[in-house]
Amino acid sequence: MQQQNDLYPSRINDKDDIIWRTDPVLHPSDIHPAEHLTEDLLQHYQEKGYMLIPDLFNEKEVIAFISELERMKQDSAILNSPQAITEMSSGDLRSVFQIHCNHPAFSPLFSKTARDSRITDVVRLILGGDIYIHQSRLNFKPGFRGKEFYWHSDFETWHVEDGMPAMGALSCSILLTDNNAHNGALMLIPGSHREYISCTGETPDNHYLSSLKKQEYGVPSDQSLSYLASKYGIDCAEAKAGSVLFFDCNVMHGSNSNITPCPRSNLFFAYNQINNRVGDPFCGKTPRPEYLCSRQTMTPI
Amino acid sequence: MQQQNDLYPSRINDKDDIIWRTDPVLHPSDIHPAEHLTEDLLQHYQEKGYMLIPDLFNEKEVIAFISELERMKQDSAILNSPQAITEMSSGDLRSVFQIHCNHPAFSPLFSKTARDSRITDVVRLILGGDIYIHQSRLNFKPGFRGKEFYWHSDFETWHVEDGMPAMGALSCSILLTDNNAHNGALMLIPGSHREYISCTGETPDNHYLSSLKKQEYGVPSDQSLSYLASKYGIDCAEAKAGSVLFFDCNVMHGSNSNITPCPRSNLFFAYNQINNRVGDPFCGKTPRPEYLCSRQTMTPI
Numbered sequence: 001m002q003q004q005n006d007l008y009p010s011r012i013n014d015k016d017d018i019i020w021r022t023d024p025v026l027h028p029s030d031i032h033p034a035e036h037l038t039e040d041l042l043q044h045y046q047e048k049g050y051m052l053i054p055d056l057f058n059e060k061e062v063i064a065f066i067s068e069l070e071r072m073k074q075d076s077a078i079l080n081s082p083q084a085i086t087e088m089s090s091g092d093l094r095s096v097f098q099i100h101c102n103h104p105a106f107s108p109l110f111s112k113t114a115r116d117s118r119i120t121d122v123v124r125l126i127l128g129g130d131i132y133i134h135q136s137r138l139n140f141k142p143g144f145r146g147k148e149f150y151w152h153s154d155f156e157t158w159h160v161e162d163g164m165p166a167m168g169a170l171s172c173s174i175l176l177t178d179n180n181a182h183n184g185a186l187m188l189i190p191g192s193h194r195e196y197i198s199c200t201g202e203t204p205d206n207h208y209l210s211s212l213k214k215q216e217y218g219v220p221s222d223q224s225l226s227y228l229a230s231k232y233g234i235d236c237a238e239a240k241a242g243s244v245l246f247f248d249c250n251v252m253h254g255s256n257s258n259i260t261p262c263p264r265s266n267l268f269f270a271y272n273q274i275n276n277r278v279g280d281p282f283c284g285k286t287p288r289p290e291y292l293c294s295r296q297t298m299t300p301i
Numbered sequence: 302m303q304q305q306n307d308l309y310p311s312r313i314n315d316k317d318d319i320i321w322r323t324d325p326v327l328h329p330s331d332i333h334p335a336e337h338l339t340e341d342l343l344q345h346y347q348e349k350g351y352m353l354i355p356d357l358f359n360e361k362e363v364i365a366f367i368s369e370l371e372r373m374k375q376d377s378a379i380l381n382s383p384q385a386i387t388e389m390s391s392g393d394l395r396s397v398f399q400i401h402c403n404h405p406a407f408s409p410l411f412s413k414t415a416r417d418s419r420i421t422d423v424v425r426l427i428l429g430g431d432i433y434i435h436q437s438r439l440n441f442k443p444g445f446r447g448k449e450f451y452w453h454s455d456f457e458t459w460h461v462e463d464g465m466p467a468m469g470a471l472s473c474s475i476l477l478t479d480n481n482a483h484n485g486a487l488m489l490i491p492g493s494h495r496e497y498i499s500c501t502g503e504t505p506d507n508h509y510l511s512s513l514k515k516q517e518y519g520v521p522s523d524q525s526l527s528y529l530a531s532k533y534g535i536d537c538a539e540a541k542a543g544s545v546l547f548f549d550c551n552v553m554h555g556s557n558s559n560i561t562p563c564p565r566s567n568l569f570f571a572y573n574q575i576n577n578r579v580g581d582p583f584c585g586k587t588p589r590p591e592y593l594c595s596r597q598t599m600t601p602i
Contacts, residue, residue: 143523144526147558148558150560181481181537182535182537182557187483187560225562229563230562234483236483254560255560256558256559257449258557259449259555259557260488261523261530
């Protein structure tokens with residue numbers, strides 16, 4: 001069942017389709033750029049759909065993040081909560097959701113970080129005004145046995161399964177360990193944010209219960225991915241711990257496995273424009289739980 | 302059951318151990334270096350346990366290799382032979398063994414390439430004299446769904462399961478596609494060839510039937526790998542198609558998965574010194590089949 005005014009229909013056809021983006025990437029704004037945000041960086045974001053700001057958080061702050069992460073990994077209330085997602089094969093912790101608000105996985109430190117002006121000033125500038133937190137999570141890719149995360153556009157899921165109307169959102173990933181191509185750093189297809197891949201299939205009930213371990217719907221076909229990668233190439237977000245990656249909600253991204261001894265962890269916040277609040281899911285199914293998509297709290301931060 | 306004179310025992314204890322290499326890396330030789338082999342390259346090989354020679358084969362030759370590879374992928378006699386190894390989960394072709402001699406997977410082109418003087422002159426110089434082909438194979442890491450190949454020392458398996466007495470062998474990998482960190486290029490721990498990790502466990506009967514898909518014995522512990530990687534770092538063998546990687550039989554290596562659309566394929570030949578011929582396996586089990594370890598033909602090439 002399709003909602004009216006669905007600008008980006010997906011999972012309704014039996015083959016992939018490309019829908020050209022109509023929403024801006026840099027949204028009109030009279031906000032002045034923060035000190036650490038150069039014109040070059042903003043232009044890179046506009047053209048490639050992402051930008052990497054090195055060393056936005058210092059070494060002391062990263063140490064505090066890691067120590068908070070270690071605490072959370074040992075908190076059985078968190079491990080047994082629905083907010084904790086484990087690897088399908090090994091049972092290792094893969095993600096903890098909803099770290100920013102008052103739920104089992106709540107972390108005062110990470111909640112404060114989600115509101116840190118070094119991040120939110122940049123987000124407000126790009127999204128052109130007031131924002132709220134759509135989703136937050138801690139991602140682990142353990143050493144030796146870290147599994148791949150297949151190619152996807154965040155917006156495709158947020159649109160179809162959460163009812164986010166337009167491309168007025170972005171993600172921000174704070175690197176907690178050095179990320180390099182060896183240990184499964186995020187790969188992005190630069191420029192792919194301008195094209196929306198309408199995927200095949202129909203969303204099953206409670207898709208999120210399996211999709212967070214291995215996504216099977218909302219996955220672009222081999223043909224679509226070959227098209228994007230040969231047109232735009234593949235970039236790898238290699239950077240030191242403390243650096244921050246900002247990426248558009250529709251840029252195609254994924255990561256390979258990690259057999260190196262070096263874990264890859266990051267802190268992930270997704271922000272949405274206040275005037276782009278989520279409605280009924282476009283797939284017509286029951287909305288995903290609050291820890292995957294804020295509905296109860298969509299007030300500006 | 303241990304053979305006498307086992308310089309490198311493995312899979313006999315319940316924890317990993319390090320045995321320092323006693324064999325040379327560059328074996329004494331009065332052979333003159335080939336034109337494409339510089340002193341710098343040889344020194345790199347000596348210190349790091351590997352060297353990469355760019356563009357040893359030209360574009361036309363690579364095209365011929367790829368076309369031969371495509372032919373073999375469609376040959377049902379090959380696909381149904383024991384020489385063909387498929388991925389455990391997807392059933393996709395992962396390797397074809399014994400491409401150099403008269404068996405189902407035989408390829409006149411690859412057999413000739415195994416004897417190409419651009420390769421064999423280098424191998425004879427490093428190994429210090431006459432050589433024979435211990436093993437040959439074609440490796441595929443398909444795009445989108447190519448799986449990781451976990452860390453291992455080739456020599457550990459060749460010693461324990463094939464009865465190769467000493468470290469008098471090396472491998473040569475001819476890149477058939479561009480290899481980069483994105484698409485699962487080989488990672489090597491530079492310098493690790495000087496330390497032999499004696500692994501835990503006992504070799505099961507017919508271990509090769511599963512080990513070629515997923516190795517469970519002869520696998521270094523997390524602790525040993527952390528030790529090596531923090532001591533030596535990790536290098537990634539990134540190079541264009543037509544380049545050739547030569548690596549010592551005891552250098553620790555492995556590769557991550559490949560979700561990019563770009564397959565990673567290579568042609569792999571392992572050479573052994575004539576005076577280092579294999580004997581009874583040091584694990585006391587039945588020898589592996591001829592397509593994994595030459596026994597019937599150990600004559601100089």
